[in-house]
Every structure is written in structure tokens, then in C-alpha cells.
Amino acid sequence: xxxxxxxxxxxxxxxxxxxxxxxxxxxxxxxxxxxxxxxxxxxxxxxxxxxxxxxxxxxxxxxxxxxxxxxxxxxxxxxxxx
Numbered sequence: 001x002x003x004x005x006x007x008x009x010x011x012x013x014x015x016x017x018x019x020x021x022x023x024x025x026x027x028x029x030x031x032x033x034x035x036x037x038x039x040x041x042x043x044x045x046x047x048x049x050x051x052x053x054x055x056x057x058x059x060x061x062x063x064x065x066x067x068x069x070x071x072x073x074x075x076x077x078x079x080x081x082x
Contacts (some may be wrong), residue, residue: 001072005034006048008068019061022047027057038062044069 026037036047071080
């Protein structure tokens with residue numbers, strides 16, 4: 001399994017190299033920002049943003065650096081130290 005902190009994900013209005021197309025399912029407005037509940041294919045995905053109003057959420061893409069990813073064992077849910 002792969003994990004990433006929601007605040008480490010960038011959201012963009014344009015398609016770009018390495019960006020993944022998102023389907024936004026729900027926006028939860030918080031005092032200091034928003035949580036966007038989305039999916040990439042069939043996998044759930046959550047993004048933290050200060051404000052999503054500047055982006056068309058019908059067509060948006062996520063981008064993140066591979067050095068921000070964490071790997072977990074599917075059997076034990078323990079983080080793998082690779």
C-alpha cells in the first residue's frame with residue numbers, strides 16, 4: 001500500500017506530466033481550509049487545501065513528489081522502512 005500526507009498533494013486545473021486525474025466526490029469545509037475527498041480510479045484519495053474555489057473541481061489533476069510517499073505492508077499495515 002502507498003500513503004501520502006494530504007497536505008503534500010498539489011491540485012491543478014491543467015493536465016501535466018506526472019499529474020493524475022481526480023474525480024472529486026465531496027468537499028468538507030473546515031475553519032482553516034478544506035478536505036477534498038476524491039478518487040483516482042477506484043482508490044480513495046484525500047487532499048487538504050486552504051481554498052479550492054480557484055480550481056474547476058470537475059476537471060482537476062493531482063501532483064506530488066515520489067519522495068513524499070510512504071509504503072505500508074498490505075498484511076500488517078506497518079510502514080516499510082525502504
